[in-house]
Amino acid sequence: MEDKKANILAVSTIIVLSIFIIVARVSLKLSKPFFLIAGASGSVILAVFAHLIIRRRYKHSRKLLESQLVSQGVELRIEYSFLRKVAGVPTKFRYKELEEATDNFQALLGQGSSASVFKGILNDGTSVAVKRIEGEKHGEKEFQAEVSAIASVQHVHLLRLLGYCIIAGGPRFLVYEFISNGSLDCWIFQGRSNRNQPGGCLSWGLRYRVAIDVAKALCYLHNDCRSRILHLDIKPENILLDENYRAIVADFGLSKLMGRDESTVITNIRGTRGYLAPEWLLEHGVSAKSDVYSYGMVVLEMIGGRRNVCLVQHGNDKSQRKWQYFPKLVNQKMREGKLMEVVDDRLAESGGIDEREVRRLVFVAFWCIQEKARLRPSMGQVVEMLEGHVPVEEPPDTQMIIVDLLAIDEEELPDAHNMGPMAAIQTQLIDNNLPTTSTYSLDMSVLSAR
Numbered sequence: 001m002e003d004k005k006a007n008i009l010a011v012s013t014i015i016v017l018s019i020f021i022i023v024a025r026v027s028l029k030l031s032k033p034f035f036l037i038a039g040a041s042g043s044v045i046l047a048v049f050a051h052l053i054i055r056r057r058y059k060h061s062r063k064l065l066e067s068q069l070v071s072q073g074v075e076l077r078i079e080y081s082f083l084r085k086v087a088g089v090p091t092k093f094r095y096k097e098l099e100e101a102t103d104n105f106q107a108l109l110g111q112g113s114s115a116s117v118f119k120g121i122l123n124d125g126t127s128v129a130v131k132r133i134e135g136e137k138h139g140e141k142e143f144q145a146e147v148s149a150i151a152s153v154q155h156v157h158l159l160r161l162l163g164y165c166i167i168a169g170g171p172r173f174l175v176y177e178f179i180s181n182g183s184l185d186c187w188i189f190q191g192r193s194n195r196n197q198p199g200g201c202l203s204w205g206l207r208y209r210v211a212i213d214v215a216k217a218l219c220y221l222h223n224d225c226r227s228r229i230l231h232l233d234i235k236p237e238n239i240l241l242d243e244n245y246r247a248i249v250a251d252f253g254l255s256k257l258m259g260r261d262e263s264t265v266i267t268n269i270r271g272t273r274g275y276l277a278p279e280w281l282l283e284h285g286v287s288a289k290s291d292v293y294s295y296g297m298v299v300l301e302m303i304g305g306r307r308n309v310c311l312v313q314h315g316n317d318k319s320q321r322k323w324q325y326f327p328k329l330v331n332q333k334m335r336e337g338k339l340m341e342v343v344d345d346r347l348a349e350s351g352g353i354d355e356r357e358v359r360r361l362v363f364v365a366f367w368c369i370q371e372k373a374r375l376r377p378s379m380g381q382v383v384e385m386l387e388g389h390v391p392v393e394e395p396p397d398t399q400m401i402i403v404d405l406l407a408i409d410e411e412e413l414p415d416a417h418n419m420g421p422m423a424a425i426q427t428q429l430i431d432n433n434l435p436t437t438s439t440y441s442l443d444m445s446v447l448s449a450r
Contacts, residue, residue: 296368
């Protein structure tokens with residue numbers, strides 16, 4: 001616009017001066033004043049022409065420089081994006097990009113108490129899972145915990161964070177690689193597959209390999225990161241299976257960073273009912289051994305193809321239903337030497353189960369769920385035992401009293417109103433066909449008598 005105005009002004013000046021020279025020639029003839037006027041006007045006209053030429057060349061040079069800078073900027077952005085991907089640094093996405101990738105958040109993969117996960121496809125064709133975290137206070141804490149825990153870690157059995165998006169005063173978004181076969185619960189529990197996720201019955205060999213994969217992932221988090229990372233929410237819903245049915249540990253929303261010189265850390269009680277270690281209740285502080293306990297509970301569920309706490313009904317009389325704690329049943333069968341009776345019925349029917357592997361996996365699981373944290377092995381030791389590098393001794397017997405309290409609803413316990421601090425843990429019993437996805441975030445003081 002400014003260039004157009006300048007050109008119009010220049011042309012107008014030249015026309016006016018030309019007319020002025022003609023008028024002066026007619027009125028003054030070839031007198032001395034005419035030549036003075038003509039010389040001055042001609043000089044101005046030449047100056048205007050020179051200005052237009054210089055301005056045109058300057059404009060051309062500026063456009064050329066701008067195009068070069070834009071080209072260099074695009075190259076730098078591409079190089080920067082490439083380096084971020086190589087280094088594993090998450091990319092910041094615009095909300096518009098995520099909205100287009102998920103078709104306005106239509107393809108829902110799963111939903112929890114504070115987050116929803118949607119399938120999407122980026123402009124470059126990459127399939128992603130977009131996690132939308134709701135809630136101003138809790139959402140921000142979960143977002144920060146997840147990013148700080150997983151942003152810089154790289155492991156074949158950990159879910160890779162591709163990017164994030166922050167909306168001021170709105171939800172937070174985390175963009176993960178998409179894992180095709182969904183979560184482990186759809187592959188070990190009957191009736192858990194749905195239209196949003198594939199499912200079926202995972203073979204024994206694949207279940208055993210998944211147990212090793214998860215153990216390796218947790219071993220990496222506990223030992224090979226600059227700051228030790230406690231996952232604190234290990235459960236089948238947070239273990240994904242890729243196209244080759246290899247395990248990918250996901251969902252670091254409740255994770256906790258821990259200094260390498262720290263043995264335990266005090267934090268809010270967090271996790272999922274049925275997988276919480278006893279030290280949550282006893283206020284001894286949590287450690288990597290808390291993840292070991294949760295891992296042991298998941299392994300037992302993989303072996304039996306059922307929830308650790310489930311409702312058992314004999315016949316059609318619903319009044320005869322009772323809650324059964326699966327680890328106690330496995331412990332009983334282990335002492336009786338009848339471990340094959342607790343293996344998933346679907347696997348038993350198909351055959352091909354190595355009884356030695358069942359025994360090894362059960363032994364490892366029971367070492368992991370020892371009530372005393374010091375008796376539990378590290379995840380590195382678990383990997384060595386499962387891979388057969390070291391022998392696995394029979395675990396000591398345990399009454400699992402505290403474990404029952406962590407798994408059973410206070411309303412199902414006798415004299416629940418007289419239980420004092422124990423009643424503060426409001427767990428809910430889950431049917432075998434229902435997922436245990438609710439999580440805790442209570443202050444530790446509610447568990448004490450003070």
